[in-house]
Amino acid sequence: MTAEIITIGDEILIGQIVDTNSAWMAAQLNKVGIAVKQITSISDEAKHIAQALDEAQSRADIILITGGLGPTKDDVTKFTLAQYFNMKLIRHEATLKHVEDFFAKLNRPMLEVNCKQADVPDGCTVVFNKYGTAPAMWFENNDKIIISMPGVPFEMMHIMEEEVIPKLLDRFNMQSIVHKVILTAGLGESFLAEQISDIEESLPDYIKLAYLPKLAQVRLRLSAYGYQKEALEKEVEHFANLIVERVKPYVVATEDITLEKAILNLMEQHGLTLSTAESCTGGYIAHLITQHPGSSAVYAGGGVTYSNALKQSVLGVNEQTLANYGAVSEQTVSEMAGGAVKHFNTDYAIAVSGIAGPDGGTPDKPVGTVWIAVANKNQVKAKHYLFSNKRQQNIERAATAALTLLFMFLKQELP
Amino acid sequence: MTAEIITIGDEILIGQIVDTNSAWMAAQLNKVGIAVKQITSISDEAKHIAQALDEAQSRADIILITGGLGPTKDDVTKFTLAQYFNMKLIRHEATLKHVEDFFAKLNRPMLEVNCKQADVPDGCTVVFNKYGTAPAMWFENNDKIIISMPGVPFEMMHIMEEEVIPKLLDRFNMQSIVHKVILTAGLGESFLAEQISDIEESLPDYIKLAYLPKLAQVRLRLSAYGYQKEALEKEVEHFANLIVERVKPYVVATEDITLEKAILNLMEQHGLTLSTAESCTGGYIAHLITQHPGSSAVYAGGGVTYSNALKQSVLGVNEQTLANYGAVSEQTVSEMAGGAVKHFNTDYAIAVSGIAGPDGGTPDKPVGTVWIAVANKNQVKAKHYLFSNKRQQNIERAATAALTLLFMFLKQELP
Structure with a gap:
């Protein structure tokens, strides 16, 4: 059983947003044994939508479409699908009731354009959208299934999990x-x-x-x-x-988890706690860790000590250390890590201080210079890195390097 | 002038990674007046790559391909392109020299498989990849241009900025x-x-x-x-x-910036400073802010006070407040915001405390319950939210709500 995903909307094609929907959908489909052959992003343009539908049906059994179902003029997916399948739009009463309830609950007046959200091509099966006003639509075309969903991520996610995936599982005996x-x-x-x-x-x-x-x-x-x-x-x-x-x-x-999740698992097994002290990564490491449900069993918290004042007051870094060696130095980052273990009262801590860029570099410490330290109650280990001249990359690479350093440190320390 | 982007690699189609390359490339192309018609993600499979190339050339003038150029067996892009254009692979001496230098610099032994990175189809123009071992390749096919680049984001970014975009600008007079x-x-x-x-x-x-x-x-x-x-x-x-x-x-x-960047701009204009006190958003707000170059002019830092102990020690939240009202309450979040202003010595602070889920909900405070507060030295304003049952969404929505609340508060306070 194969699928293709078509995302509709100019915002992806001009690079204004990153298409995160497709990866999530692909992962869900894979879990139930549906292989995704292609992901296609196209603009809100009837001709191109029809062409993408033709091509997708030549390769896959199931076509999942997201986007272009909003109430505004730039959204043309529904009209294009009606025309493509030679259907006419009719008002779907259950959906209209849902849209009315939706606006009543928000205590907002309803516009004619919102009523039109309840219009659907007369040959499709309406798939309920609990969290939004645009319903999803299920079409059958010879032996192909075409499903159109809103592009708003949480609406699409609920529809996929609660409606689309169960209906597909009911229907097929899949490889x-x-x-x-x-x-x-x-x-x-x-x-x-x-x-x-x-x-x-x-x-x-x-x-x-x-x-x-x-x-x-x-x-x-x-x-x-x-x-x-x-x-x-x-x-x-x-x-x-x-x-x-x-x-x-x-x-x-040996499972498909992230590095930080592997660390959380390992530390939880050993009943250990962790804190963070971040300067140039600016909370990104904390964010990576706290994305994971249950991270609070290990992670107590941390400081985003962007200013030198906070490095002193929150982490107890010595004023003299900062004056002598600078914020981006082995000495400072070591005191940050040690300070985090002490002040946040955790078994382990990671600290990062660097020059993410684009400004702030010097000949001695160019943009991309990062010091990372890992500490527990007995020792501190610091390491120097030189990454790139791109801020976002430096933040990501510093975070990964810090987590890798912590993982290796834990492997040495733990039985 | 139109372009299409083809990304090659199973990892996108099984949902293991999100395709961030395409959005970045699309934004760069747009800036110089090249409209992206379609973005297509396909697997490492010769037949499908050839088909995608055919389809893309029927619609666009420039085809940009990323991925599938690694040294391992699952990478087939180069061989497929050679076959597609009826070319044979030859060793490119300048690239070989670069690969050798690359390994020498890393002080690593070089394998035969690495030498093969220097093999290119004999009819292409080699585009130098300063940051990696796989060169990019520029093909001309009738009036179409096809460029194949590595999928590693920072390698691709450097090649696009330093080689591909300038060469395209040289070549065309674009709409x-x-x-x-x-x-x-x-x-x-x-x-x-x-x-x-x-x-x-x-x-x-x-x-x-x-x-x-x-x-x-x-x-x-x-x-x-x-x-x-x-x-x-x-x-x-x-x-x-x-x-x-x-x-x-x-x-x-009135420009294409994010909410947090608009806040940074506004606060910098007024010489104001900001700190954060995050519980359920776990550093995500700090990360959003510190992504932006120059954020340190406004942002002093913050606490990721995941545990109640840190809410007390870092932010000065009253033990009695936590005992009486709980961590997720108007009282606690207000003390967090006020504590951040005081302890981090900033003009403004945002604080967030909530139940991101999937566990930790109660009938009174279900998963998705979030309290957000904004404070300056004179007042604190707190607001209650109820989001969804999905952790990642709750983190994102809470961060956006917090930034919106701060922006509205600033608009009222500032002349």
Whole structure:
């Protein structure tokens, strides 16, 4: 069973927003054994929408469309679909009632343009949208299914989880896809490949191995396709074990989780607590950690000590240290990490201080210079990095480096 | 002049990563007047790559491809392009030298697989990749240009900025696209549309108006297409002014910036400082703010006070307040905001405390309950919100709500 995703809206094509919907949808579809063949982003333009629909139906069984269902003039998806399938728009009474209730609940007057949200092509099945006014629409075209959903992420997510996925599962007996991910850190892509080349050679043709490098990590993903789900799982597990044994020192996790989640799991197992002291990463490490449900079991909190004054008052960094060595130095970052352990009363802490850019660099400490320290109650370990001249990259790379340093430190410290 | 972007790699199609490259590339292309017609994500599969290339060339003048150039077996882009254009691979000596230097600099041994990074189809123009081992490749096919680049974001970004965009500008005399964005907060999409419907009706057909709602904000975007750039700019400015006058109370910015950037600009103009006190948003607000170059002029820092202990020690929240009202309450969040102003010594502070979920909800305070406060030295203003049952959404919506509350508060306070 294959699907394609079509996202409609100029905002993606001019680079104003990043298309996060598609990745989320693809992950949901994969979980239930539907492989996504292509993701296509196009503009709010009838002709192009029709062409994308033609092309998608030539390749996939299920076409999921998001976007272009708003009440304003730039949204043309519904009218285009009605024309494409040769249907006329009729008012859907249950939806109209829902839209009326929606506005009544918000205590807002309702406009004619909002009533029109309840108009749907007469040959589609209306899929209820609990959280918004534009319903989703399910079309059947020969043996293809086409589903149009709003592009607002949380509306789309609810519709996918509560309506679309269950309805698709009811309908098909699907081929399975089994994925297994091994997260590694500290060894480059080609060196990993070299170390496991014989294992890779021995894979049957229905099992693929992919290398997904990101900053200082490489994610290895085995994917198997077939109808015998349990047999596939066993086989994938077998090859995964071979790989893990081979590159053990670099393995962070044997499931598809992030580095910070692997750290949270490890620390929770050992009953340890963590805090952060961030300067140039500006809260990004805290954000990465607190994205994860249950992170509060390990993570007590931290300081975003952007100014030197806060480095002193919140973390207890010595004024003299700042004066002698500067904010971006081994001495300061070590005091930040030690101060976090002490003042936030945690077992471990990570601290980062650097020059994210674009300004603030000097010949001695150019933009991209970052000091990172990890501490527990007994010791502090600091390391120097030189990243790029791009602010966003420096923030991301510093965060990944800090988490990697903490993970390696924990591996040494823990039994 | 039109372009299409093709991203190659299974990791996007299984939802493992979000495609951030395309939005960035689209924004760069737009800036120089190249309109992106479609963004397509496909798998590492020769047949599908060839099909996507055919389709893209039927619609656009320039095709930009990213991904699939790594040294490992799952990467097939280069071989597919060679076959597609009927070329054979030859070793490119300048690239080989660069790869050798690259490994020498890292003090790492070089593998045969790394040498192969220097093999390129014999009919392409090699585009130098300063930051990685896989060069980009520029193909000419009849009147179409096809450029293949690595998918690693910072390598692609450098190649685009330093090589591809300048070369395209050299080559073409391009039609301009003029965009103008008005960021609004506090009024729904359809109400905005109702208020400005006559202005929208009066737009000439080469100027489009789009509504981009996100959380509690709506971004209005005027886009004009044509060869007379200056005339277009004037005309777009004229219509933008009409809209701004009409919906003035809701206008946050008249340029394409984020809410937090508008706040930073406003506060910097008035010489004001800001701090944050975050519980459920876990550093996300600090991260949004510190993404922006120069944010340190306004932002002193903040606390990510996940635990109650840190709410007391870092922000000075009263133990009794936490005991009587709980961490998620008007009283606690007000003390957090007031405490941040005092302890971080800033003019303004925002504080957030809520239940992001998925666990931790109670009948009185279900998941999605969030209290937000804004404070300066004279007063504190707190507001209650109820968002969704999804953790990531709650974090994002709480951050946006907090920034909106701060912006409205600043607008009232400032002359």
